[in-house]
Amino acid sequence: MKEFSFKVPQNIVFGEGSIRKLPELLKESGCTNVLIISGPRLRKMGKVDEVAGYVKESGIGCDMFTDVEGNPSVDTVDKAAAKYREMKADGIVAFGGGSPMDVAKAVVLVAKYGGSITEYEGGDKVPGPVDTIIAIPTTAGTGSEVTTFSVITDHTRNYKLSVFSFDLLPKYAILDPELLTSMPASVAASCGIDAMIHALESYLSRAASPFSDAMAEKALELIGGNIRRFVANREDIEAASAMLTGSMFAGIAFSWARLGNVHAMSHPVSAFFDVPHGVANAILLPVIVEYNELADQGRYAKLYQFISEDHKIPEDFHASMLTEEILRLNKSLGIPAGLAEAGVTEDKIPEMAADAMKSGNILVNPRQSTLKDIEMLYHKAM
Structure with missing residues (x-):
């Protein structure tokens, strides 16, 4: 048998209605002001506002960015990061499929260390820890809530770049099957x-x-x-x-x-x-x-x-x-x-x-x- 190693350093919560534990996890995280990153469909359905309600219930400030497309771009990361910096956020709630989670990972990286996400392409280029991400998937597909990758489309090259680092793992993942029922x-x-x-x-x-x-x-x-x-x-x-x-x-x-x-x-x-x-x-x-x-x-x-x-x-x-x-x-x-x-x-x-x-x-x-x-x-x- 060849050599191998592994670690699972996250806090994962599963259960029907487990999204209601978001205020508790936010308090544990030590965040004071968070950005909710999601997509336009979930915003239109009123789901993002529900998440914002849970954030406010915890007494933590929040704003939202809901312009994430299906294959998120470098431009989208830049816009979300600008909002993150503007509101002086110290954490993200990524709500949706893999796209909002990919953007969330990219945002906390560039917001802390500067530059463009294109500068971190590949592995071993993330300088260190980033701000807290709480990932809440609404699809059963990407598994991005437990992965070390952020995949972003660079339209200048028609290329999907990947950034890899264990520092990008969301600190918490909330798996609530009730969120999948409207897919x-x-x-x-x-x-x-x-x-x-x-x-x-x-x-x-x-x-x-x-x-x-x-x-x-x-x-x-x-x-x-x-x-x-x-x-x-x-x-x-x-x-x-x-x-x-x-x-x-x-x-x-x-x-x-x-x-x-x-x-x-x-x-x-x-x-x-x-x-x-x-x-x-x-x-x-x-x-x-x-x-x-x-x-x-x-x-x-x-x-x-x-x-x-x-x-x-x-x-x-x-x-x-x-x-x-x-x-x-x-x-x-x-x-x-x-x-x-x-x-x-x-x-x-x-x-x-x-x-x-x-x-x-x-x-x-x-x-x-x-x-x-x-x-x-x-x-x-x-």
């Missing part, structure tokens, strides 16, 4: 598949360890057993709970094991064509799983068991059956059949492939990949 079916599907892919890729990663495997397997059990019923009925609290905790476990898994070609290739798709991250991942997944069959070391059968409807491994199982099952799952959830259906055009494939090769995830994909391989996979996914 549209399409969002539930794309986010749910994204969470499943986090677990699947970390499970197959060449950087996997017994710890990341444990997190990934539990995530796959929870997500594979509940994604269909959750997309069918988002008010199913039991299914929502399983998806939310599964997403969290998957986030912990890939924080330590990284991911693979799916994520390396999906980031350029989102950067060039603004395709939702989960949708891009879901379309690419069966193509990459088929490509990686050659490197399978017996884990495809276990993945099939987690993902299939009957959760059984057929006696005649062969690796290609996992790809077939993923295609069936995508179709049942309404995922587009190819990248062209999502608005992607082939003329950008050389540029997207070049950007994908810059990702560290390529290095831990179970099957080694060259630039020509990535271009071929993009064409196949069209």
Whole structure:
């Protein structure tokens, strides 16, 4: 067994109605003035105002920034950071999907240490601790409430940059399944598949360890057993709970094991064509799983068991059956059949492939990949 290490240094609270514990956690945090970062849909629904009410209940000052888009940009980070500095905030409540959390991590970084988020791209560039983040996910997808990454789109390069540091981990995560009940079916599907892919890729990663495997397997059990019923009925609290905790476990898994070609290739798709991250991942997944069959070391059968409807491994199982099952799952959830259906055009494939090769995830994909391989996979996914 190779060497590995891990830590889970966060405070995670799960339960129906657990958002009501926000005032208590804010007091524990020592914050005096916080910025709520969220998106326009949640603001329009009145959900952000509810969060603001809990903040005020704690006696702490607050303001809100709700202009976070689906693939948040450097410009959005700059605007949110300007507001953070202006109000002299000392903490953030990140409320929503992965996008507000990515922005929150970037804001506390640039607000404390200055410059642009582009200057911190990569790993080991964060100088030290940042202000408190309390993350409250309203989707079961990114697991960003427990990850060490901030992913921001730089439109000047049509590139999704990643910043990595354990200093960016939110101090608290509140997992309240009741917050998932108003998700549209399409969002539930794309986010749910994204969470499943986090677990699947970390499970197959060449950087996997017994710890990341444990997190990934539990995530796959929870997500594979509940994604269909959750997309069918988002008010199913039991299914929502399983998806939310599964997403969290998957986030912990890939924080330590990284991911693979799916994520390396999906980031350029989102950067060039603004395709939702989960949708891009879901379309690419069966193509990459088929490509990686050659490197399978017996884990495809276990993945099939987690993902299939009957959760059984057929006696005649062969690796290609996992790809077939993923295609069936995508179709049942309404995922587009190819990248062209999502608005992607082939003329950008050389540029997207070049950007994908810059990702560290390529290095831990179970099957080694060259630039020509990535271009071929993009064409196949069209």
